[in-house]
Amino acid sequence: MAARTIVIDHGSGYMKAGFCGWNEPHLIFPSIVNYKPCKENPGPSSAQRVLGLGIDIFHPDTFSYPIQRGRVLNWEGVEHMWSFVMETHRKGHEVSPVMFTECPLRRPADRRKTLEIMFESLCVPSLLLADQMEMSLYATGLLTGVVVDSGYGLTRVQPYYLGRPLQNGCRVLEFAGQDLSTYLKKSLFRDDSSIPQVFRLQMADSIQFKQCYVPQNLGEAMDVLQSLPAGSDLKNVYQLPDGTTMDLTPMQRLAPEMFFSPEVFDLQVPSLSQALVDSINVCxxxxxxxxxxxxxxxxxxxxxxxxxxxxxxxxxxxYPSGPKAIVKLGSTRKYSVWMGASIVAHLSTYKSEWMTKVEYDER
Known part of the structure; x- marks a missing residue:
């Protein structure tokens, strides 16, 4: 397709979008919408509310995630986000084709709704729906391997051989980053309902990305952190907006252990590593x-x-007696789905999979 193809990867936690061929998505923002009452008609119905992107600082408790665990729960919110992306990229440019990545959990009805919005509401000339896991594989330049994708709402494992998905090995866990965020919010604030939800979210996110890490051995890491004198390690201290500080507990610092030992956090789900092993073993x-x-x-x-x-x-x-396992981590792995789609948008081998507005109208 043309170089001006817009690539959209809409996940449960973040929206990533940009023109294909770029080194990274141009737009990256939380997959959050808010509803605030109109001044003229401050009622609860949808006709009396204004829909906006992100968190409104004047109405901080009205935000929600329109996609949860890979499933669309609020199509109005989703369409609003897609409209913003299209308007941003169309400024000064021709009407562009769109490559849209979709979650493997999408139902046929979701796909039909996506086509309806893209062709009828947003008037795109052509559209390609691409599998997110497959795009992550292509972002590495490989055709064979096991893709382990753990985002905000889902953790998924999918093995591929020569570009073909090995369906028996597919594993989808409704267990991911939002569970870690929920744990941090509960452990940091307990039952203090006076603290605004938006502040809890921001604080949990800040600690997650700046101070948490995966221990190589949970017991040893706990012993080390517990033996440190208070305030001796700045990574164990979080500074609040008013300048005061609070000490983080060892389990808060080690919260990403959740992905390898969910039972320690009272979660009745397989670990990420167990899902990976199960996926490989059935191949x-x-x-x-x-x-x-x-x-x-x-x-x-x-x-x-x-x-x-x-x-x-x-x-x-x-696999003690097997070949050495090699875990590949790309520098752009946060955007691997988008990067893979950006590459595929240029490939002539996918030309037959694009749907045009004319074909949509005929069907």
Missing amino acids: EASLQPELLSHVIACGGNTMYPGFSNRMSQELARN
Whole structure:
């Protein structure tokens, strides 16, 4: 397709969008909308409310995520976000085709609704719907490997061989970054309902991205953190907006352990590493060595310090006599789905998979 193709990757936590061929998405913002009452008609109905992007500082408790766990719950909010992306990219440019990545959990009705909005409301000339996991694979330049994608709402594992998905190995866990954020908010604020929800969210996010890490051994890391004198490690201290500080507990610093030991956090779900091992084990034995040597980790949760080492350690423990597992971490792994789609948008091999507005109208 043309170089001006708009690539949109709309996840549960963040929206990423930009023209194909760029090194990273131009727009990255939280997948959040807010509803605030109109001054003229301050009522609860949708006709009397104004829909906006993000969190409104004057109405901080009216925000919501229109996509949760990979499923669209609020199509009005989703359409509003897509409209903003299209208006931003169309300024001074021709009407552009759109490449849109979709979650493997999307139902046929969701796909039909996506086509309806894109072609009828946003008037795109042509559209390609691409699988998010497949795009993550192509972002690495590989055709064979196991993609492990852990984002805000879902953790997914999908093995591929020569570009073909091995469907028996697909694993989808409704367990991801939002669970870690929920744990931090509960442990930091307990039952103090006087603290605004938006402040809890911002504080939990700040601690997640700046002070949390994945331990190589939970017990040893706990012992080290507990033995440190108060205030001796600035990573254990969080500064509040008013200048006061609070000490983080060892489990708050080590919260990403949740992905490897969910039972420690009272979560009844398989660990990320167990899902990966199960996925590889159901594949043909002859393919397993090659899959182990190409484990592709992507998504925001793979950004924590120590993640790749811990994943390699878990795989080595489960395959002691097998080939050495190699976990690949790209520098742009937070945007790997978008990056892969940006690459695919240029490929002539996908030309037949594009749908035009004329074809949509005929169908």
